[in-house]
Amino acid sequence: MEGNLNALTTIFTEFYYWVTIVMMFLIHVGFCTYEVGASRRRNHLKTLMKNAMAIPLVTVTFYLFGWWIYFAFPNGPGITGGLVSAPYAEPWNPLMAAHLSGVNPGENGVTAADAAVWSRLNGVFWGAFLLFSITTASIVSGAIIERARSGAFWIIAILLGSVLWILDAAWGWHPQGWMVKLWGYHDAYASGVVHAIAGGSALAFLMVLGPRLGKFRPDGTPRDIPPHNVWLVTIGLFLIYTGFWGFYAACNVPIIGPETIGGQITGTTWTATNIYYGPTSLSAITFNFLMSLSGGMMAGYLISKGDPFWTFSCGLCGVIGASAGNDLYHPIQAMLIGAIVPAICYKLHYFVERTFKIDDAVGAVAVHGYGGFLGVVVAGFLLWGQPSSPFEGFAHINPLGNFAGACLMFLLGLIPTWIVCKIMDSMGLLRVPAKVELEGVDFALNHAFEASVTEVGTAEKAMIK
Protein backbone atom coordinates (compact mmCIF):
# COMPACT_ATOMS: atom_id res chain seq x y z
CA MET A 1 0.00 0.00 0.00
CA GLU A 2 2.84 2.40 0.85
CA GLY A 3 4.41 1.80 -2.55
CA ASN A 4 1.08 2.47 -4.28
CA LEU A 5 0.48 5.67 -2.26
CA ASN A 6 3.97 6.91 -3.14
CA ALA A 7 3.34 6.08 -6.79
CA LEU A 8 -0.03 7.88 -6.79
CA THR A 9 1.44 10.96 -5.12
CA THR A 10 4.33 11.02 -7.60
CA ILE A 11 2.11 10.65 -10.66
CA PHE A 12 -0.35 13.26 -9.35
CA THR A 13 2.50 15.70 -8.72
CA GLU A 14 3.93 14.98 -12.18
CA PHE A 15 0.56 15.62 -13.84
CA TYR A 16 -0.10 18.73 -11.74
CA TYR A 17 3.09 20.45 -12.93
CA TRP A 18 2.50 19.30 -16.51
CA VAL A 19 -0.91 21.02 -16.52
CA THR A 20 0.60 24.23 -15.16
CA ILE A 21 3.08 24.26 -18.06
CA VAL A 22 0.24 24.08 -20.57
CA MET A 23 -1.56 26.94 -18.83
CA MET A 24 1.58 29.05 -18.62
CA PHE A 25 2.00 28.78 -22.38
CA LEU A 26 -1.00 31.09 -22.59
CA ILE A 27 1.13 33.82 -20.99
CA HIS A 28 3.29 33.75 -24.12
CA VAL A 29 0.37 33.76 -26.51
CA GLY A 30 -0.72 36.79 -24.51
CA PHE A 31 2.66 38.50 -24.59
CA CYS A 32 2.92 38.09 -28.36
CA THR A 33 -0.65 39.33 -28.92
CA TYR A 34 -0.14 42.27 -26.60
CA GLU A 35 3.15 43.40 -28.13
CA VAL A 36 1.88 43.08 -31.69
CA GLY A 37 -1.07 45.29 -30.69
CA ALA A 38 1.15 47.81 -28.91
CA SER A 39 3.53 48.30 -31.82
CA ARG A 40 2.79 50.35 -34.92
CA ARG A 41 1.74 48.37 -38.00
CA ARG A 42 5.09 48.77 -39.76
CA ASN A 43 6.86 47.00 -36.85
CA HIS A 44 4.46 44.31 -35.73
CA LEU A 45 5.92 41.21 -37.40
CA LYS A 46 9.46 41.77 -36.14
CA THR A 47 7.96 42.52 -32.71
CA LEU A 48 6.14 39.18 -32.78
CA MET A 49 9.25 37.25 -33.82
CA LYS A 50 11.46 39.03 -31.31
CA ASN A 51 9.29 37.81 -28.45
CA ALA A 52 8.47 34.39 -29.90
CA MET A 53 12.10 33.38 -30.45
CA ALA A 54 12.84 33.96 -26.76
CA ILE A 55 10.93 30.72 -26.18
CA PRO A 56 13.34 28.31 -27.89
CA LEU A 57 16.46 30.24 -26.90
CA VAL A 58 15.64 30.27 -23.19
CA THR A 59 14.46 26.64 -23.40
CA VAL A 60 17.76 25.39 -24.83
CA THR A 61 19.99 27.43 -22.51
CA PHE A 62 17.84 26.56 -19.47
CA TYR A 63 18.42 22.90 -20.34
CA LEU A 64 22.16 23.41 -20.86
CA PHE A 65 22.88 25.37 -17.65
CA GLY A 66 19.90 27.22 -16.16
CA TRP A 67 18.38 24.30 -14.28
CA TRP A 68 21.73 23.40 -12.72
CA ILE A 69 22.19 26.97 -11.42
CA TYR A 70 19.00 26.67 -9.32
CA PHE A 71 20.26 23.64 -7.44
CA ALA A 72 23.94 24.58 -7.23
CA PHE A 73 23.71 28.18 -5.97
CA PRO A 74 21.37 28.41 -2.90
CA ASN A 75 24.35 29.10 -0.62
CA GLY A 76 25.64 31.99 -2.75
CA PRO A 77 28.03 30.28 -2.97
CA GLY A 78 30.20 31.57 -0.15
CA ILE A 79 27.38 33.00 2.00
CA THR A 80 25.84 30.01 3.77
CA GLY A 81 28.05 27.36 2.19
CA GLY A 82 29.62 26.26 -1.06
CA LEU A 83 28.26 25.10 -4.40
CA VAL A 84 25.70 22.31 -3.92
CA SER A 85 26.19 19.10 -5.86
CA ALA A 86 23.24 18.55 -8.24
CA PRO A 87 24.13 15.86 -10.76
CA TYR A 88 20.46 15.30 -11.73
CA ALA A 89 20.36 18.83 -13.17
CA GLU A 90 23.53 18.54 -15.25
CA PRO A 91 22.60 18.35 -18.95
CA TRP A 92 24.61 15.15 -19.59
CA ASN A 93 22.97 13.25 -16.69
CA PRO A 94 20.59 10.42 -17.69
CA LEU A 95 17.96 11.90 -15.34
CA MET A 96 17.72 14.93 -17.66
CA ALA A 97 16.00 12.64 -20.17
CA ALA A 98 13.41 9.86 -20.34
CA HIS A 99 14.12 7.66 -17.32
CA LEU A 100 12.06 5.04 -15.49
CA SER A 101 13.76 5.30 -12.06
CA GLY A 102 15.72 2.08 -12.12
CA VAL A 103 19.48 2.47 -11.79
CA ASN A 104 21.30 0.83 -14.69
CA PRO A 105 24.71 -0.62 -13.94
CA GLY A 106 27.32 1.81 -15.23
CA GLU A 107 24.90 4.75 -15.48
CA ASN A 108 27.13 7.64 -14.46
CA GLY A 109 26.02 10.19 -11.88
CA VAL A 110 22.71 8.51 -10.98
CA THR A 111 22.05 7.18 -7.50
CA ALA A 112 19.01 5.12 -6.52
CA ALA A 113 17.80 8.00 -4.28
CA ASP A 114 18.10 10.57 -7.09
CA ALA A 115 16.44 8.27 -9.60
CA ALA A 116 13.50 7.60 -7.29
CA VAL A 117 12.70 11.31 -6.99
CA TRP A 118 13.86 12.84 -10.28
CA SER A 119 12.97 10.24 -12.91
CA ARG A 120 9.30 11.28 -12.89
CA LEU A 121 9.62 14.86 -11.68
CA ASN A 122 12.73 16.33 -13.31
CA GLY A 123 11.11 17.09 -16.66
CA VAL A 124 7.96 18.67 -15.24
CA PHE A 125 9.78 20.72 -12.58
CA TRP A 126 12.29 21.84 -15.21
CA GLY A 127 9.38 22.66 -17.51
CA ALA A 128 7.52 24.69 -14.88
CA PHE A 129 10.64 26.64 -13.98
CA LEU A 130 11.37 27.06 -17.69
CA LEU A 131 8.03 28.77 -18.20
CA PHE A 132 8.91 31.14 -15.34
CA SER A 133 12.24 31.76 -17.13
CA ILE A 134 10.63 32.55 -20.48
CA THR A 135 8.08 34.80 -18.75
CA THR A 136 10.84 36.72 -16.99
CA ALA A 137 12.62 37.27 -20.30
CA SER A 138 9.44 38.26 -22.15
CA ILE A 139 8.73 41.04 -19.67
CA VAL A 140 11.66 42.99 -21.13
CA SER A 141 10.53 42.43 -24.71
CA GLY A 142 7.58 44.85 -24.74
CA ALA A 143 9.44 47.82 -23.27
CA ILE A 144 12.02 47.94 -26.07
CA ILE A 145 9.84 47.51 -29.18
CA GLU A 146 10.30 49.32 -32.50
CA ARG A 147 14.00 50.18 -32.14
CA ALA A 148 15.93 47.37 -30.36
CA ARG A 149 17.67 44.81 -32.54
CA SER A 150 16.15 41.36 -32.12
CA GLY A 151 19.56 39.75 -31.57
CA ALA A 152 20.31 42.14 -28.71
CA PHE A 153 17.06 41.24 -26.99
CA TRP A 154 17.78 37.52 -27.36
CA ILE A 155 21.14 37.91 -25.61
CA ILE A 156 19.43 39.71 -22.72
CA ALA A 157 16.61 37.12 -22.71
CA ILE A 158 19.16 34.35 -22.18
CA LEU A 159 21.05 36.39 -19.55
CA LEU A 160 17.86 37.14 -17.64
CA GLY A 161 15.97 33.91 -18.26
CA SER A 162 18.71 31.32 -17.89
CA VAL A 163 21.15 33.06 -15.53
CA LEU A 164 19.99 36.05 -13.49
CA TRP A 165 16.44 35.08 -12.51
CA ILE A 166 17.33 31.46 -11.78
CA LEU A 167 20.26 32.68 -9.66
CA ASP A 168 17.89 34.92 -7.70
CA ALA A 169 15.53 31.97 -7.39
CA ALA A 170 18.35 29.84 -5.94
CA TRP A 171 18.91 32.62 -3.41
CA GLY A 172 15.37 33.74 -2.53
CA TRP A 173 12.93 31.20 -4.01
CA HIS A 174 14.39 27.95 -2.74
CA PRO A 175 13.69 26.14 0.56
CA GLN A 176 17.39 26.45 1.48
CA GLY A 177 18.16 29.77 -0.21
CA TRP A 178 20.49 32.03 1.78
CA MET A 179 18.13 35.00 1.51
CA VAL A 180 15.42 32.95 3.22
CA LYS A 181 17.78 31.62 5.92
CA LEU A 182 19.50 34.89 6.77
CA TRP A 183 17.00 37.60 5.78
CA GLY A 184 13.67 35.78 6.21
CA TYR A 185 12.97 36.77 2.58
CA HIS A 186 9.40 35.83 1.64
CA ASP A 187 8.19 36.07 -1.96
CA ALA A 188 5.78 33.19 -2.54
CA TYR A 189 4.53 34.06 -6.06
CA ALA A 190 7.65 35.81 -7.29
CA SER A 191 6.96 39.55 -7.02
CA GLY A 192 10.70 40.05 -6.64
CA VAL A 193 12.32 36.96 -8.09
CA VAL A 194 10.53 37.29 -11.46
CA HIS A 195 8.93 40.72 -11.75
CA ALA A 196 11.29 43.10 -9.95
CA ILE A 197 14.37 41.57 -11.56
CA ALA A 198 12.76 41.72 -15.01
CA GLY A 199 11.69 45.32 -14.43
CA GLY A 200 15.23 46.24 -13.37
CA SER A 201 16.59 44.57 -16.49
CA ALA A 202 14.07 46.38 -18.72
CA LEU A 203 14.98 49.72 -17.15
CA ALA A 204 18.69 49.13 -17.81
CA PHE A 205 17.99 48.17 -21.44
CA LEU A 206 15.89 51.33 -21.90
CA MET A 207 18.55 53.56 -20.29
CA VAL A 208 21.15 52.43 -22.84
CA LEU A 209 18.76 52.04 -25.81
CA GLY A 210 17.20 55.48 -25.72
CA PRO A 211 13.67 56.52 -26.68
CA ARG A 212 11.90 55.90 -29.99
CA LEU A 213 12.33 58.61 -32.62
CA GLY A 214 9.57 61.17 -32.17
CA LYS A 215 8.74 60.10 -28.62
CA PHE A 216 9.85 63.40 -27.09
CA ARG A 217 9.08 66.88 -28.37
CA PRO A 218 11.86 69.47 -28.72
CA ASP A 219 10.84 70.89 -25.33
CA GLY A 220 11.31 67.42 -23.76
CA THR A 221 7.65 66.62 -23.11
CA PRO A 222 6.58 63.12 -24.17
CA ARG A 223 4.24 62.38 -27.06
CA ASP A 224 1.85 59.46 -26.75
CA ILE A 225 2.55 56.74 -29.35
CA PRO A 226 -0.70 54.80 -29.27
CA PRO A 227 -0.96 51.07 -29.94
CA HIS A 228 -2.06 50.28 -33.50
CA ASN A 229 -4.69 47.88 -32.10
CA VAL A 230 -5.88 48.46 -28.54
CA TRP A 231 -8.25 45.50 -28.68
CA LEU A 232 -5.35 43.16 -29.43
CA VAL A 233 -3.38 44.64 -26.51
CA THR A 234 -6.21 44.03 -24.06
CA ILE A 235 -6.91 40.51 -25.35
CA GLY A 236 -3.21 39.83 -24.90
CA LEU A 237 -3.31 41.00 -21.30
CA PHE A 238 -6.44 38.92 -20.73
CA LEU A 239 -4.54 35.86 -21.97
CA ILE A 240 -1.69 36.73 -19.62
CA TYR A 241 -4.20 36.80 -16.74
CA THR A 242 -5.37 33.33 -17.76
CA GLY A 243 -1.87 31.91 -18.00
CA PHE A 244 -0.97 33.51 -14.69
CA TRP A 245 -3.23 30.95 -12.98
CA GLY A 246 -0.84 28.27 -14.12
CA PHE A 247 2.04 30.31 -12.77
CA TYR A 248 0.41 30.47 -9.33
CA ALA A 249 -0.38 26.77 -9.23
CA ALA A 250 3.16 25.92 -10.35
CA CYS A 251 4.63 28.01 -7.51
CA ASN A 252 3.03 25.63 -5.01
CA VAL A 253 3.95 22.10 -4.02
CA PRO A 254 0.55 20.42 -4.47
CA ILE A 255 0.65 17.82 -1.70
CA ILE A 256 3.33 16.74 0.74
CA GLY A 257 3.56 15.17 4.19
CA PRO A 258 5.42 16.60 7.20
CA GLU A 259 7.82 13.64 7.27
CA THR A 260 8.79 14.28 3.64
CA ILE A 261 9.42 17.98 4.32
CA GLY A 262 11.68 16.96 7.19
CA GLY A 263 11.26 20.25 9.08
CA GLN A 264 9.59 21.30 12.29
CA ILE A 265 5.97 20.47 11.35
CA THR A 266 4.64 17.68 13.58
CA GLY A 267 1.77 15.26 13.08
CA THR A 268 0.69 13.49 9.93
CA THR A 269 -1.50 16.04 8.09
CA TRP A 270 -0.53 16.37 4.44
CA THR A 271 -0.76 19.84 2.89
CA ALA A 272 -0.02 22.00 -0.11
CA THR A 273 2.90 24.35 0.47
CA ASN A 274 4.63 27.33 -1.09
CA ILE A 275 8.11 26.91 -2.59
CA TYR A 276 9.65 27.29 0.89
CA TYR A 277 7.54 24.33 2.18
CA GLY A 278 5.44 26.71 4.27
CA PRO A 279 1.82 25.45 4.37
CA THR A 280 -0.81 27.16 2.24
CA SER A 281 -3.60 25.96 -0.08
CA LEU A 282 -4.77 26.35 -3.68
CA SER A 283 -8.03 27.67 -2.25
CA ALA A 284 -6.22 30.46 -0.40
CA ILE A 285 -4.33 31.60 -3.48
CA THR A 286 -7.50 31.45 -5.58
CA PHE A 287 -9.20 33.94 -3.23
CA ASN A 288 -6.14 36.21 -3.25
CA PHE A 289 -5.35 36.06 -6.96
CA LEU A 290 -8.89 37.10 -7.91
CA MET A 291 -9.18 39.78 -5.24
CA SER A 292 -5.79 41.37 -6.04
CA LEU A 293 -6.60 41.28 -9.78
CA SER A 294 -9.93 42.97 -9.07
CA GLY A 295 -8.38 45.62 -6.81
CA GLY A 296 -5.91 46.40 -9.58
CA MET A 297 -8.48 46.63 -12.36
CA MET A 298 -10.78 48.83 -10.25
CA ALA A 299 -7.97 51.17 -9.24
CA GLY A 300 -6.54 51.20 -12.75
CA TYR A 301 -9.90 52.07 -14.32
CA LEU A 302 -10.31 55.09 -12.04
CA ILE A 303 -6.76 56.38 -12.13
CA SER A 304 -6.52 56.12 -15.93
CA LYS A 305 -10.11 57.31 -16.46
CA GLY A 306 -11.13 54.09 -18.16
CA ASP A 307 -8.13 53.67 -20.47
CA PRO A 308 -8.26 50.01 -21.62
CA PHE A 309 -4.50 49.52 -21.72
CA TRP A 310 -3.90 50.88 -18.21
CA THR A 311 -6.97 49.22 -16.69
CA PHE A 312 -5.76 45.81 -17.80
CA SER A 313 -2.12 46.61 -16.96
CA CYS A 314 -3.09 47.72 -13.46
CA GLY A 315 -4.99 44.47 -12.98
CA LEU A 316 -1.79 42.60 -13.72
CA CYS A 317 0.19 44.99 -11.49
CA GLY A 318 -2.30 44.33 -8.71
CA VAL A 319 -1.63 40.60 -8.83
CA ILE A 320 2.12 41.23 -9.01
CA GLY A 321 1.96 43.65 -6.07
CA ALA A 322 0.18 41.12 -3.86
CA SER A 323 2.08 38.05 -5.10
CA ALA A 324 4.86 38.14 -2.51
CA GLY A 325 2.37 37.32 0.25
CA ASN A 326 -0.66 35.90 -1.56
CA ASP A 327 -0.08 32.53 0.13
CA LEU A 328 -0.93 34.13 3.48
CA TYR A 329 -2.93 37.36 3.01
CA HIS A 330 -6.63 37.77 3.80
CA PRO A 331 -8.51 38.39 0.52
CA ILE A 332 -9.49 41.92 1.56
CA GLN A 333 -5.80 42.66 2.26
CA ALA A 334 -4.93 41.25 -1.18
CA MET A 335 -7.60 43.45 -2.79
CA LEU A 336 -6.38 46.64 -1.11
CA ILE A 337 -2.70 45.89 -1.88
CA GLY A 338 -3.82 45.06 -5.43
CA ALA A 339 -5.40 48.52 -5.65
CA ILE A 340 -2.77 50.69 -3.97
CA VAL A 341 0.37 49.26 -5.61
CA PRO A 342 -0.77 49.81 -9.25
CA ALA A 343 -1.93 53.35 -8.44
CA ILE A 344 1.59 54.17 -7.24
CA CYS A 345 3.20 52.40 -10.22
CA TYR A 346 1.01 54.28 -12.74
CA LYS A 347 2.16 57.61 -11.31
CA LEU A 348 5.80 56.44 -11.19
CA HIS A 349 5.70 55.39 -14.86
CA TYR A 350 4.82 58.89 -16.02
CA PHE A 351 7.16 60.55 -13.51
CA VAL A 352 10.12 58.51 -14.75
CA GLU A 353 9.14 59.12 -18.38
CA ARG A 354 8.96 62.90 -17.91
CA THR A 355 11.96 63.28 -15.64
CA PHE A 356 14.45 60.80 -17.07
CA LYS A 357 13.19 60.56 -20.68
CA ILE A 358 12.71 56.79 -20.40
CA ASP A 359 10.49 55.50 -23.23
CA ASP A 360 8.89 52.29 -21.94
CA ALA A 361 6.45 51.40 -24.72
CA VAL A 362 4.25 49.15 -22.58
CA GLY A 363 4.87 50.24 -18.98
CA ALA A 364 6.80 47.05 -18.18
CA VAL A 365 9.18 48.75 -15.75
CA ALA A 366 6.23 50.14 -13.80
CA VAL A 367 3.95 47.10 -13.81
CA HIS A 368 6.66 44.53 -13.15
CA GLY A 369 9.65 46.43 -11.77
CA TYR A 370 8.06 48.90 -9.39
CA GLY A 371 5.05 46.63 -8.78
CA GLY A 372 7.24 43.67 -7.90
CA PHE A 373 9.53 45.78 -5.72
CA LEU A 374 6.62 47.28 -3.77
CA GLY A 375 5.02 43.84 -3.47
CA VAL A 376 8.06 42.43 -1.70
CA VAL A 377 8.32 45.46 0.60
CA VAL A 378 4.62 45.28 1.58
CA ALA A 379 4.92 41.57 2.39
CA GLY A 380 7.79 42.29 4.78
CA PHE A 381 5.47 44.51 6.82
CA LEU A 382 2.21 42.59 6.59
CA LEU A 383 3.80 39.20 7.36
CA TRP A 384 6.23 40.56 9.98
CA GLY A 385 7.31 37.99 12.55
CA GLN A 386 5.87 34.98 10.72
CA PRO A 387 8.13 31.99 10.02
CA SER A 388 9.81 32.14 6.60
CA SER A 389 10.39 28.39 6.60
CA PRO A 390 9.39 25.17 8.40
CA PHE A 391 13.09 24.52 9.02
CA GLU A 392 14.74 25.50 12.27
CA GLY A 393 17.08 28.47 12.50
CA PHE A 394 15.71 30.53 9.59
CA ALA A 395 15.13 34.25 10.10
CA HIS A 396 11.53 35.37 10.48
CA ILE A 397 9.84 37.43 7.79
CA ASN A 398 10.62 41.09 8.48
CA PRO A 399 10.47 44.49 6.71
CA LEU A 400 14.24 45.01 6.53
CA GLY A 401 14.91 41.56 5.07
CA ASN A 402 12.25 41.94 2.43
CA PHE A 403 13.28 45.53 1.59
CA ALA A 404 16.90 44.43 1.17
CA GLY A 405 15.69 41.51 -0.92
CA ALA A 406 13.62 43.78 -3.14
CA CYS A 407 16.63 46.03 -3.74
CA LEU A 408 18.82 43.03 -4.51
CA MET A 409 16.32 41.64 -7.01
CA PHE A 410 15.92 44.94 -8.86
CA LEU A 411 19.66 45.61 -8.99
CA LEU A 412 20.49 42.03 -10.02
CA GLY A 413 18.40 42.70 -13.12
CA LEU A 414 19.58 46.26 -13.69
CA ILE A 415 23.37 46.11 -13.33
CA PRO A 416 24.32 43.07 -15.45
CA THR A 417 21.83 44.07 -18.16
CA TRP A 418 23.24 47.60 -18.26
CA ILE A 419 26.79 46.23 -18.67
CA VAL A 420 25.85 43.82 -21.47
CA CYS A 421 23.76 46.46 -23.25
CA LYS A 422 26.65 48.94 -23.10
CA ILE A 423 28.93 46.33 -24.68
CA MET A 424 26.41 45.54 -27.42
CA ASP A 425 25.81 49.24 -28.02
CA SER A 426 29.56 49.87 -28.43
CA MET A 427 29.57 47.16 -31.12
CA GLY A 428 26.55 48.63 -32.93
CA LEU A 429 24.44 45.61 -32.02
CA LEU A 430 21.83 47.19 -29.73
CA ARG A 431 19.68 49.47 -31.85
CA VAL A 432 18.62 49.69 -35.51
CA PRO A 433 19.80 52.77 -37.42
CA ALA A 434 17.45 55.78 -37.53
CA LYS A 435 16.64 55.24 -41.24
CA VAL A 436 15.54 51.64 -40.52
CA GLU A 437 13.51 52.73 -37.49
CA LEU A 438 11.64 55.32 -39.57
CA GLU A 439 11.04 52.83 -42.45
CA GLY A 440 9.74 50.32 -39.92
CA VAL A 441 11.64 47.19 -38.93
CA ASP A 442 9.20 45.11 -41.05
CA PHE A 443 10.33 47.03 -44.17
CA ALA A 444 11.94 44.06 -45.95
CA LEU A 445 9.13 41.68 -44.93
CA ASN A 446 6.51 44.13 -46.19
CA HIS A 447 8.40 44.58 -49.46
CA ALA A 448 8.46 40.83 -50.02
CA PHE A 449 4.75 40.61 -49.16
CA GLU A 450 3.77 43.35 -51.58
CA ALA A 451 5.98 41.94 -54.33
CA SER A 452 4.30 38.53 -54.00
CA VAL A 453 0.82 40.08 -53.95
CA THR A 454 1.59 42.10 -57.08
CA GLU A 455 3.08 39.15 -58.95
CA VAL A 456 0.27 36.69 -58.24
CA GLY A 457 -2.36 39.39 -58.86
CA THR A 458 -0.83 40.22 -62.24
CA ALA A 459 -0.74 36.54 -63.17
CA GLU A 460 -4.40 36.05 -62.19
CA LYS A 461 -5.59 39.15 -64.06
CA ALA A 462 -3.84 37.88 -67.19
CA MET A 463 -6.06 34.79 -67.01
CA ILE A 464 -9.29 36.79 -67.19
CA LYS A 465 -10.87 36.28 -70.58
Place this chain on the structure above:
Amino acid sequence: MTTNGLTSWAVDLKDVGAIYPFQGWEVFMVVLGFIFWIGWHIIQTRQENQEIAEDMAADRSGDETRAAIDRY
Protein backbone atom coordinates in the same frame (compact mmCIF):
# COMPACT_ATOMS: atom_id res chain seq x y z
CA MET B 1 5.65 39.67 17.54
CA THR B 2 3.93 38.10 14.57
CA THR B 3 1.05 39.30 12.45
CA ASN B 4 -0.72 35.91 12.28
CA GLY B 5 -0.03 34.30 15.67
CA LEU B 6 2.58 31.87 14.35
CA THR B 7 6.28 32.33 15.13
CA SER B 8 7.30 28.92 13.83
CA TRP B 9 5.92 25.95 11.94
CA ALA B 10 6.69 23.60 14.88
CA VAL B 11 2.98 22.79 15.05
CA ASP B 12 0.65 19.96 14.14
CA LEU B 13 -1.33 21.21 11.14
CA LYS B 14 -4.50 19.60 12.48
CA ASP B 15 -4.39 22.29 15.19
CA VAL B 16 -3.87 25.24 12.79
CA GLY B 17 -6.78 27.17 11.26
CA ALA B 18 -6.51 30.70 9.89
CA ILE B 19 -3.03 31.78 8.78
CA TYR B 20 -3.68 35.29 7.46
CA PRO B 21 -2.43 38.45 9.23
CA PHE B 22 -4.57 40.36 11.75
CA GLN B 23 -7.01 37.62 12.69
CA GLY B 24 -9.85 39.08 14.71
CA TRP B 25 -10.09 42.10 12.38
CA GLU B 26 -12.24 40.33 9.78
CA VAL B 27 -15.33 42.50 10.24
CA PHE B 28 -13.23 45.67 9.99
CA MET B 29 -11.62 44.35 6.80
CA VAL B 30 -15.03 43.53 5.33
CA VAL B 31 -16.17 47.09 6.15
CA LEU B 32 -13.07 48.37 4.30
CA GLY B 33 -14.07 46.13 1.40
CA PHE B 34 -17.54 47.67 1.27
CA ILE B 35 -16.08 51.18 1.45
CA PHE B 36 -13.71 50.36 -1.43
CA TRP B 37 -16.55 48.96 -3.54
CA ILE B 38 -19.10 51.71 -2.93
CA GLY B 39 -16.40 54.39 -3.12
CA TRP B 40 -15.42 53.06 -6.55
CA HIS B 41 -18.95 53.54 -7.85
CA ILE B 42 -19.15 57.08 -6.49
CA ILE B 43 -15.85 58.13 -8.09
CA GLN B 44 -16.65 56.32 -11.36
CA THR B 45 -20.04 58.02 -11.64
CA ARG B 46 -18.46 61.44 -11.18
CA GLN B 47 -15.83 60.67 -13.81
CA GLU B 48 -18.47 59.42 -16.24
CA ASN B 49 -20.57 62.57 -15.68
CA GLN B 50 -17.51 64.70 -16.44
CA GLU B 51 -16.77 62.74 -19.62
CA ILE B 52 -20.37 63.06 -20.84
CA ALA B 53 -20.32 66.80 -20.14
CA GLU B 54 -17.16 67.15 -22.26
CA ASP B 55 -18.72 65.07 -25.07
CA MET B 56 -21.82 67.25 -25.00
CA ALA B 57 -19.71 70.40 -25.34
CA ALA B 58 -17.69 68.98 -28.25
CA ASP B 59 -18.32 68.84 -32.02
CA ARG B 60 -20.86 71.67 -32.23
CA SER B 61 -20.84 71.48 -36.05
CA GLY B 62 -21.61 67.76 -36.17
CA ASP B 63 -18.79 67.09 -38.69
CA GLU B 64 -16.91 64.66 -36.48
CA THR B 65 -20.16 62.91 -35.60
CA ARG B 66 -20.99 62.41 -39.28
CA ALA B 67 -17.49 61.03 -39.88
CA ALA B 68 -17.91 58.63 -36.94
CA ILE B 69 -21.25 57.43 -38.31
CA ASP B 70 -19.69 56.84 -41.75
CA ARG B 71 -16.79 54.99 -40.19
CA TYR B 72 -19.38 52.76 -38.50
